[in-house]
Amino acid sequence: xxxxxxxxxxxxxxxxxxxxxxxxxxxxxxVACDGAEAVHKAAADRPDVxxxxxxxxxxxxxxxxxxxMAQNPCPILLVTSSVCSNFxxxxxxxxxxxxxxxxxxxLDRDGKVQDGETLLARLANLEKASRVALAPMTPPPIARPSxxxxxxxxxxxxxxxxxxxxxxxxxxxxxxLPAAVVIIQHIGADFAPSLVHxxxxxxxxxxxxxxxxxxxxxxxxxxxxxxxxxxxxxxxxLIYTPEPADYPYRPSVDVFFxxxxxxxxxxxxxxxxxxxxxxxxxxxxxxRQAGWLTLAQDQATSIVYGMPHAAVQMGAAAKVLPLSQLAxxxxxxxxxxxxxxxxxx
Numbered sequence: 242x243x244x245x246x247x248x249x250x251x252x253x254x255x256x257x258x259x260x261x262x263x264x265x266x267x268x269x270x271x272v273a274c275d276g277a278e279a280v281h282k283a284a285a286d287r288p289d290v291x292x293x294x295x296x297x298x299x300x301x302x303x304x305x306x307x308x309x310m311a312q313n314p315c316p317i318l319l320v321t322s323s324v325c326s327n328f329x330x331x332x333x334x335x336x337x338x339x340x341x342x343x344x345x346x347x348l349d350r351d352g353k354v355q356d357g358e359t360l361l362a363r364l365a366n367l368e369k370a371s372r373v374a375l376a377p378m379t380p381p382p383i384a385r386p387s388x389x390x391x392x393x394x395x396x397x398x399x400x401x402x403x404x405x406x407x408x409x410x411x412x413x414x415x416x417x418l419p420a421a422v423v424i425i426q427h428i429g430a431d432f433a434p435s436l437v438h439x440x441x442x443x444x445x446x447x448x449x450x451x452x453x454x455x456x457x458x459x460x461x462x463x464x465x466x467x468x469x470x471x472x473x474x475x476x477x478x479l480i481y482t483p484e485p486a487d488y489p490y491r492p493s494v495d496v497f498f499x500x501x502x503x504x505x506x507x508x509x510x511x512x513x514x515x516x517x518x519x520x521x522x523x524x525x526x527x528x529r530q531a532g533w534l535t536l537a538q539d540q541a542t543s544i545v546y547g548m549p550h551a552a553v554q555m556g557a558a559a560k561v562l563p564l565s566q567l568a569x570x571x572x573x574x575x576x577x578x579x580x581x582x583x584x585x586x
Contacts, residue, residue, distance in 0.1 A: 400516025498524025
């Protein structure tokens with residue numbers, strides 16, 4: 242894996258270099274001291290992943306991410322010492338296509354690298370994901386849901402560029418939304434709580450991390466918040482599972498969508514949003530076969546047209562819509578479902 246490093250501090254660049262080169266097969270593609278230099282170098286030499294600092298002179302990591310993803314898209318991982326103090330900028334960068342954010346490793350008094358494991362784990366997952374994109378996971382077969390009727394359910398899956406797309410959708414939902422919402426966003430567990438807080442500022446609904454044992458409830462947005470996969474059990478409660486252990490997209494949209502097709506007692510709406518790879522496409526197909534309204538974000542409004550494109554190619558999406566039309570389509574379908582459920586069966 243060829244890794245590029247973008248950081249204005251010489252010490253940080255050296256620490257990142259040591260972390261990257263500690264893994265056999267990893268190499269440094271190039272190094273940049275600010276975002277503008279990174280834009281220029283990314284255009285001349287596309288690496289497998291860019292480790293992007295957030296706060297830099299000349300051009301910060303947000304603008305650099307925006308330009309690189311618009312001109313020469315490639316995986317970008319935000320690596321910064323200021324994650325906690327700059328949540329707004331972090332999510333702005335994610336809206337432009339940054340995959341995730343981790344804290345910059347440091348050196349101890351003896352000159353040894355500290356806290357590099359999280360960064361290496363992210364890089365390992367990116368390497369696995371580049372292979373899985375060619376061979377999507379095959380979800381388990383659909384079982385017939387048990388009898389009964391629950392509230393309408395809205396399931397949203399996203400990856401690269403997902404936070405802003407998710408915010409645009411949930412901010413359009415009314416406070417009295419007669420449906421439960423569950424979000425699967427590819428993001429590290431250590432960063433999921435801040436995603437919840439950021440989304441809460443954008444919506445009138447209640448937003449919180451999903452916990453094992455939760456049952457999706459109307460008017461509540463549950464966000465997957467573990468490096469394990471979230472799925473729905475036969476008792477209609479959410480649970481986390483490490484399986485499939487070798488699947489790099491964590492939490493996996495495919496795993497969750499497939500469990501909904503098997504276990505949710507009524508139809509709902511599922512949308513697959515911007516993101517690299519193909520995670521979620523096969524699960525979305527299962528939901529369409531189970532009678533759900535399945536949506537995919539269109540290419541023009543996707544930061545990366547990977548996951549939605551995979552769904553379109555597979556015939557999993559009943560409708561392909563721009564981001565601005567996804568929330569209205571969801572609300573329209575929920576209204577029809579609510580009217581239909583009011584009649585005796």
